[in-house]
Amino acid sequence: MNWAKSISGYEIAFVLVFLILYIWYLWNVQRATTSIGRASRLRFLKLFLRVTYFGLFITALLGPSFGNVETETKSTAKDIILAIDLSKSMDATDVSPSRLDMVKLGLNQFIDGLSGNRFGLLVFSSEAYWLVPLTYDHGLVKDYINNLRPGIMPDQGTNLTAALEKISQKFESNKDEDRSKVAILITDGEDFGYVNSSLKDSLKKYQGNIFYLGVGTETGGLLTRNGEIITDESGVQALSKLNKSNLQEMAASVTQVFFLDNESKPFPEISQRISSIGQQVIDVRKILVLNNKYTNFLLIALVLAALDALVKIKQFEI
Known part of the structure; x- marks a missing residue:
């Protein structure tokens, strides 16, 4: 697999902000369990879902390319x-x-x-x-x-x-x-x-x-x-x-x-x-170029993000 661009400070910053915010969110949930009840295990499903589509967004941003397509120059x-x-x-x-x-x-x-x-x-x-x-x-x-x-x-x-x-x-x-x-x-x-x-x-x-x-x-x-x-x-x-x-x-x-x-x-x-x-x-020539597949990753990420927004889970078990 090849990439349209290499990872830069922007992508690293996005990842760090995501991790910091999610760790802060989990810490607050854990604190709340002392007064509300036991935290639901389903929150880990949400964590997996969000990490997955966030990673797919970053991947699409970098422009993954694989497979050849014939084009005319x-x-x-x-x-x-x-x-x-x-x-x-x-x-x-x-x-x-x-x-x-x-x-x-x-x-x-x-x-x-x-x-x-x-x-x-x-x-x-x-x-x-x-x-x-x-x-x-x-x-x-x-x-x-x-x-x-x-x-x-x-x-x-x-x-x-x-x-x-x-x-x-x-x-x-x-x-x-x-x-x-x-x-x-x-x-x-x-x-x-x-x-x-x-x-x-x-x-x-x-x-x-x-x-x-x-x-x-x-x-x-x-x-x-x-x-x-x-x-x-x-x-x-x-x-x-x-x-x-x-x-x-x-x-x-x-x-x-x-x-x-x-x-x-x-x-x-x-x-x-x-x-x-x-x-x-x-001059007209046909050459093989790598096919940028960023849309595939972007589409999957959007579907998972929509699923995350639509499906609600209980944060605590009382």
Whole structure:
């Protein structure tokens, strides 16, 4: 026999209280015999009955399990691609501590909240590269995210087409797998160039599964290098602004758009929407598990307790 839980201080306390109260009750009955008469021997029948159903209640509380029952288990998962813009403008500090650092903080919590799914990490600037293929190793994905910085990309700029092509290719190559596919594109959207119509059309079938996250503010933030503000040849300070209209125009055709800044934290909402996307069953197995029989003990205890309440006996023989 196995148990759903081990005996704890609560169960021990219940037993001690029961014993103390019953010993006190028997002592009072014994004292009363000196003036009323001889105590009835039937009281021992009541004692046996009460000890029995009290023990059965404790047993049911611990959840005894024996015998096997066959049950069906189903494994479900989604493939979630995180595509992160690593252009220099992601270093802007209009979002504290910086656009990229805020993304890192949000994604760590986001990944923890969607356990059981596969994550892949795609980074892009002028080109797009896979850093982490789709994997269940969430710790690995978070380690790579925490080490991201714009300087790891060979060229600067924001080429959204390159990222979308990688996502489209991955979706198509895995289309025979029974998994829902999701992508989140994270960028400041300042200038991502032209996205051709054929690519947009190919992604329309996944329209509800692609999320666009714009990072930054429309007032913008200054860009720095080695702690100093970047300026152009004429001495004008480099300022990066979130281009919401570009992102919203893109979202109207193939994506859902959210914005991340010092006030708005959209990761919980994105997580809820992803959770609501149809989750495909990827594995079905039948396994044998122990059958919890606590109801049997509970039912017998209730019957005996009812019998105790209904059957009255004389406490004394005069």
